[in-house]
Amino acid sequence: MKPIKEIIISKGKKAKLGPVHTQDITIGDLMECFFHKAGGEFGYLGYAYYYVKNDGSVSKQEELLKGFFIEVDKAARPWWCPKFILRLLNLFGNDGSIVRVRNRRLHDLFNKITKGIQITGTKWKYDSFRIYGRFTKELDELAKATCRKIEDNN
Numbered sequence: 001m002k003p004i005k006e007i008i009i010s011k012g013k014k015a016k017l018g019p020v021h022t023q024d025i026t027i028g029d030l031m032e033c034f035f036h037k038a039g040g041e042f043g044y045l046g047y048a049y050y051y052v053k054n055d056g057s058v059s060k061q062e063e064l065l066k067g068f069f070i071e072v073d074k075a076a077r078p079w080w081c082p083k084f085i086l087r088l089l090n091l092f093g094n095d096g097s098i099v100r101v102r103n104r105r106l107h108d109l110f111n112k113i114t115k116g117i118q119i120t121g122t123k124w125k126y127d128s129f130r131i132y133g134r135f136t137k138e139l140d141e142l143a144k145a146t147c148r149k150i151e152d153n154n
Contacts, residue, residue: 023095023102033087041083042069044090045076046098046119046133061129061150065122068131068146075139076117086113129154 032040038056042048048069050062058066077086090096093106098120101107119133129150131143 023097023100025091029091029096030088033091034084036087042073042119043096044083044086045069045072045114045117047121048072048119060153064146064149064153068142069119071142072117072119072133072135072139075136076114078113081113086110089113 036043039050039052050058050065050069052058052062073083077083089106089110093103093108093110094100095102098118115136116134117136117139119131121130121132123130129147131147133139133143135143
């Protein structure tokens with residue numbers, strides 16, 4: 001008879017031991033840390049992207065969202081820390097993900113520098129725009145105000 005712990009964890013199959021596969025880091029990923037694409041300069045904050053058209057223009061809603069990302073960046077990033085350092089820490093510590101952890105020490109350093117502030121999602125749901133994340137009280141109020149402005153401009 002199998003121990004109950006083994007049955008619960010592996011759902012009846014023996015769990016494989018060994019390293020967990022993480023994302024392979026490419027030269028393109030490293031270049032993205034130093035030379036970001038338009039609309040993705042706040043990617044280290046989590047899901048903080050806005051859409052830029054081919055001609056370089058940005059819609060009014062996307063401009064409001066970019067303004068919110070700038071305020072979150074001001075709150076999360078200390079004055080002495082450049083953005084490319086946070087992008088590198090996000091890449092090597094979190095695999096550029098809001099879920100995965102590649103290196104625990106780098107992940108903890110990243111969270112300590114950014115004070116744990118993270119944007120986990122932006123989307124339209126039930127005919128209203130929503131911004132999800134881990135924010136301070138002031139940023140949460142700003143997120144709600146930004147959502148109202150985006151809905152009014154729609």
